[in-house]
Amino acid sequence: MKIGALFPQFEIGTNPKDIRDFAVIADELGYTHLTAFDQIIGLNQHSRPGWTYVHDAEDMFHELFVLYGYLAAVTRQIELVTGVLVLPMRGTALVAKQAAEVDLLSGGRLRLGVGVGVKPEEFEACEREFRGRGKRMDEQIDVLRKLWCADLITYEGKYHRIEDGGINPLPVQRPIPIWIGGVSDAAIKRVATIGDGWLPNFQADDTGKRGIAQMKEIAKAAGRDPEAIGIEATLTIIDRSYAELREEIEEWRAIGATHITVNTMPERWVEEEKRWNKAEMDGLAHPEEHIDAIRRFHAAMKDYF
Known part of the structure; x- marks a missing residue:
């Protein structure tokens, strides 16, 4: 099982040194991957009665391709993961170009996690259609892989038309791995049929077991090897004992997770009210504390690295 770190973007701030230090130390400690979230434009929850979304304009999201272009230059081995990029909100050719460049500059260390958005x-x-975004993303994934693997392509689809064109330079990985985010039936089917891996947001409980079993059953029916499809879980580590964390890691291992991402930010989702309760969030006060947290976790769980 691979152990990575979640980029603490809501609390890391804007100092380039803090951003660099977190990634460099995670790399030096032996964390296998760094995962960061995506949001292009934040919405003001205070002007929207009945707000139910998890994130809003107050949450900081560093732009993923720029962030990883920067971190590609200062890290050496750690895989750079988008978890997840809202693909239908972007032009496909531009994403192909940006992803290829990050992959090239990092020496083949990009993993592109994508989702349909909510x-x-x-x-x-962003001047994009919300309706039909799932089918559009399916075609986008096909186009991305073709653009990454050939100098020139001709493509005629429902949403894309490319006549004898391509991107230059091509990425190191041909194609770049594409992992799918989400837990809806459509997302599970997408993972099973066209995804290289899965970035679900459930726990290692009965719901998680059912979701993974469903994905593997669909993959097998589609003629794919279910065991070749990666599964990345998130492990929140603050305010928890290492005994608890070990137990949860083993629960994830038992149901088939291939990757664990260590989260040093708090989780305060209030199920009854369907909202993110920021008033109750007791996060780490300084970027250095996030670095200390991944150091301590590594020291206590060395047998997993």
Whole structure:
């Protein structure tokens, strides 16, 4: 099982040194991957009664391709993961170009996690259609892989038309691995049929077991090897004992997770109210504390590295 770190973007701040230090130390400690979230434009929850989204304009999201272009130059081995990039909100050729460049500059260390998104207002702000985004993303994935693997392509689809064109330079990985985010039936089917891996947001409980079993059954029916499809879980480590964390890691291992991502930010989702309760979030006060947290976790769990 591979152990990675979640980029603490909501609390890391804007100092380039803090951003660099977290990634460099995670790399030096032997964390196998660094995963960061995506949001292009934040929405103001205070002007939207009945807000139910997890993130809003107050949450900081560093732009993923720029962030990873920067971190590619200062890290050596750690894999750079988008978890997840809202693909239908972006032009496919531009994503192909940006991803290829990060992969090239990092020496083949990009893993592209993608999802369909959940906020119609964000799509509107980015001048993209919210409706039909799932089918559009399926075609986008096909186009991305073709653009990454050939100098020139001709493509005629429902949403894309490319006549004898391509990107230059091509990435190191041909194609770059594409992992799918989400836990809906459509997302599970997408993982099973066209994904290289899965970035689900459930726990290692009965729901998680059922989801993984469902994905593997669909993959097998589609003629794919279910065991070749990666599964990345998230492990929140603050305010928890190492005994608890070991138990959860083993639960994830038992249901088939291939990757664990260590999260040093708090989780305060209030299920009854369907909202993110920021008033109750007791996060780490300084970027250095996030570095200390991944250091301590590594020291206590060395047998997993």
